[in-house]
Amino acid sequence: MNIVVLVKQVPDSGSERKLDSADNTVARATADNVINEMDEYAIEEALTVKEAQGGEVTVLTVGPDSATDAIRKALSMGADKAVHVVDDALHGSDALQTSAVLAAALQQLEYDLVLMGAEATDSQMSVMPALLSERLGIPQLSGARKLTVEGTTAKIERQTDGGYWAVEAPLPAIVSTWDTINEPRYPSFKGIMAAKKKPVETKSLADLGVDPGTVGLANASTQVLDFAGRPPKGEGVKVTDEGDGAEKLVGYLAEQKIV
Amino acid sequence: MAEVLVLAELNPAGNGSGGAGVRKTTLEALTAARALGEPSAVVVAAPGTAAGVKDALAEYGAAIVYVAESDDVDGFLVAPKAEVLAQLVNEKSPAAVVIPSSPEGKEVAARLAVKTGSGFLTDVTEIAADGTATQVAFAGQTIVHSKVTTGTPIYTLRGNSVTPEPAPAAGAEQPVSVTLSDQARQARVVDRVVEQKSSRPELTEASIVVSGGRGVASAENFSIIEALADSLGAAVGASRAAVDSGFYPHSFQVGQTGKTVSPQLYIAVGISGAIQHRAGMQTSKTIVAINKDPEAPIFELADFGVIGDLNTVVPAATEQITARK
Numbered sequence: 001m002n003i004v005v006l007v008k009q010v011p012d013s014g015s016e017r018k019l020d021s022a023d024n025t026v027a028r029a030t031a032d033n034v035i036n037e038m039d040e041y042a043i044e045e046a047l048t049v050k051e052a053q054g055g056e057v058t059v060l061t062v063g064p065d066s067a068t069d070a071i072r073k074a075l076s077m078g079a080d081k082a083v084h085v086v087d088d089a090l091h092g093s094d095a096l097q098t099s100a101v102l103a104a105a106l107q108q109l110e111y112d113l114v115l116m117g118a119e120a121t122d123s124q125m126s127v128m129p130a131l132l133s134e135r136l137g138i139p140q141l142s143g144a145r146k147l148t149v150e151g152t153t154a155k156i157e158r159q160t161d162g163g164y165w166a167v168e169a170p171l172p173a174i175v176s177t178w179d180t181i182n183e184p185r186y187p188s189f190k191g192i193m194a195a196k197k198k199p200v201e202t203k204s205l206a207d208l209g210v211d212p213g214t215v216g217l218a219n220a221s222t223q224v225l226d227f228a229g230r231p232p233k234g235e236g237v238k239v240t241d242e243g244d245g246a247e248k249l250v251g252y253l254a255e256q257k258i259v
Numbered sequence: 260m261a262e263v264l265v266l267a268e269l270n271p272a273g274n275g276s277g278g279a280g281v282r283k284t285t286l287e288a289l290t291a292a293r294a295l296g297e298p299s300a301v302v303v304a305a306p307g308t309a310a311g312v313k314d315a316l317a318e319y320g321a322a323i324v325y326v327a328e329s330d331d332v333d334g335f336l337v338a339p340k341a342e343v344l345a346q347l348v349n350e351k352s353p354a355a356v357v358i359p360s361s362p363e364g365k366e367v368a369a370r371l372a373v374k375t376g377s378g379f380l381t382d383v384t385e386i387a388a389d390g391t392a393t394q395v396a397f398a399g400q401t402i403v404h405s406k407v408t409t410g411t412p413i414y415t416l417r418g419n420s421v422t423p424e425p426a427p428a429a430g431a432e433q434p435v436s437v438t439l440s441d442q443a444r445q446a447r448v449v450d451r452v453v454e455q456k457s458s459r460p461e462l463t464e465a466s467i468v469v470s471g472g473r474g475v476a477s478a479e480n481f482s483i484i485e486a487l488a489d490s491l492g493a494a495v496g497a498s499r500a501a502v503d504s505g506f507y508p509h510s511f512q513v514g515q516t517g518k519t520v521s522p523q524l525y526i527a528v529g530i531s532g533a534i535q536h537r538a539g540m541q542t543s544k545t546i547v548a549i550n551k552d553p554e555a556p557i558f559e560l561a562d563f564g565v566i567g568d569l570n571t572v573v574p575a576a577t578e579q580i581t582a583r584k
């Protein structure tokens with residue numbers, strides 16, 4: 001079983017995140033960058049499948065030099081090797097363009113399963129499985145809270161409002177995972193040491209046969225025109241409960257004509 | 260006037276809130292689409308669906324209702340809807356496509372973007388007449404204006420950002436013949452399972468949401484959150500800490516990795532207000548917080564805050580609200 005896991009480096013969702021006013025792209029250089037949390041669940045799931053069925057787990061990322069840290073994290077959890085697509089022409093690419101680059105990189109790899117997080121915490125789009133499915137012509141099994149691989153079939157429980165859909169497809173397939181699917185392992189000391197020696201192949205757009213004139217900010221199919229911070233909320237009312245907290249609260253709701 | 264395609268998002272059969280089977284998000288999308296032109300609704304569903312939803316679509320502005328019905332389009336994940344829409348985009352050359360921003364809606368938009376070589380914008384909260392979209396980024400802290408620069412602009416509209424307004428139109432039914440490609444028939448939906456049937460409003464559509472956090476302290480104690488919600492006709496939500504502690508099911512989680520809600524009133528009970536929680540509720544119109552820690556960051560957002568023990572404040576408030584009825 002050959003499994004490719006897609007990981008993305010993102011600005012930590014718990015820290016202050018910004019757009020860069022120079023070109024309205026995500027300010028990555030100054031951010032506190034981490035591996036997209038949701039991708040850790042995909043890595044864990046890949047390792048679980050590999051442990052049960054054998055095979056190899058390859059990490060794939062498209063991102064700047066600093067994204068090496070996200071790769072190392074995945075390798076230290078137990079992935080075998082990595083491919084890092086890095087090229088200055090990629091700066092400012094939108095999801096549609098990034099999917100073309102990921103698809104080109106995947107076409108140079110062998111895979112039965114492509115795993116990824118159900119959403120990147122910076123863009124929160126949750127569209128990569130659909131984009132890659134469309135480009136590669138292989139099925140999307142997205143938003144999984146459970147994955148089973150049996151022979152040449154992958155089955156998932158796709159998380160929905162108040163339940164799930166059972167969805168299945170033949171391999172090779174694309175699966176994206178929510179944080180309900182497993183509990184990602186922590187890298188062990190041994191894992192961290194071993195990760196330093198695992199192969200990381202760097203590829204440029206030329207290596208992938210992608211025309212640099214189709215990616216990057218200047219060629220994106222969407223454009224950020226401007227942005228602004230949310231206007232700060234006016235100071236609210238704060239009361240301390242001295243036996244009358246509920247009364248004051250209900251009084252406020254009545255004032256707002258809610259009750 | 261230019262035609263704008265709107266993908267109808269429907270409730271599962273027998274769950275007819277917001278019109279006969281039409282989700283409120285669809286009425287919102289029809290309303291938003293009117294800024295760009297004349298909306299046509301697109302129904303891609305099992306046979307016999309359109310008859311029950313056509314009138315609601317017409318009432319909210321659909322001049323045409325394209326009907327693509329077959330067991331196939333209903334039996335495979337996402338791809339059939341994108342294929343039908345792509346066919347219509349090629350035939351009708353609409354000014355834009357507007358889709359409700361559910362997980363499925365965003366995926367349909369993505370596939371349609373690849374198929375038609377168009378740009379797409381997800382989770383937009385507003386669409387202006389010139390096509391400029393408003394989006395909210397980074398846990399609601401940044402407001403962005405964007406535009407599609409290539410192809411037929413595709414937008415997914417975030418729920419509860421636009422107030423649905425009726426604008427009666429003809430709703431002329433036009434059948435669309437569908438022959439799905441093999442590629443659209445790969446991911447087969449073999450079962451749809453509902454685990455929690457709730458008599459409460461759907462979280463993302465509710466006009467009032469009462470959420471509990473770790474401070475609620477146990478699954479049993481969530482009954483005081485539910486009681487407050489019921490006194491207000493509200494949906495119940497939960498923070499991730501409450502979900503991870505097993506107090507409440509995951510499908511009720513509000514925040515970055517849960518649902519995004521934007522109700523008229525959001526009541527946060529025993530929730531500290533971490534940035535990832537705010538991401539899912541920051542755009543609520545009025546925010547009320549109940550927390551015993553006066554320094555809890557949720558108070559920065561609250562229009563009205565009560566510093567106190569939720570175990571006394573919440574039941575008392577529930578009682579008083581019920582007494583007022």
Ligand SMILES: Cc1cc2nc3c(=O)[nH]c(=O)nc-3n(C[C@H](O)[C@H](O)[C@H](O)COP(=O)(O)OP(=O)(O)OC[C@H]3O[C@@H](n4cnc5c(N)ncnc54)[C@H](O)[C@@H]3O)c2cc1C
Pocket residue numbers: 013014037038121471472473474475497498499500501512513514515516517518528529530531532533534535536539549550551552555567568569570
């Ligand atoms: C990538 C990522 C994604 C995340 N996604 C989400 C998400 O989608 N949604 C989400 O909610 N979180 C999310 N989180 C987690 C988030 O960072 C917080 O950990 C979480 O929101 C905390 O939940 P809480 O406020 O209930 O718990 P706590 O932070 O522990 O706060 C509990 C609050 O209850 C108060 N309290 C305790 N007892 C009482 C009482 N008797 N009466 C009154 N008040 C009381 C306390 O003062 C405290 O303020 C995410 C984190 C990461 C890293």
Ligand SMILES: Nc1ncnc2c1ncn2[C@@H]1O[C@H](COP(=O)(O)O)[C@@H](O)[C@H]1O
Pocket residue numbers: 006007008036038039060061062063095098102115116117118119120121123124125126127128129
């Ligand atoms: N630049 C990238 N490199 C590798 N994987 C990515 C990249 N962008 C997105 N992904 C993967 O796609 C998933 C969903 O991202 P998104 O659709 O942008 O929310 C992420 O969790 C990643 O696994």
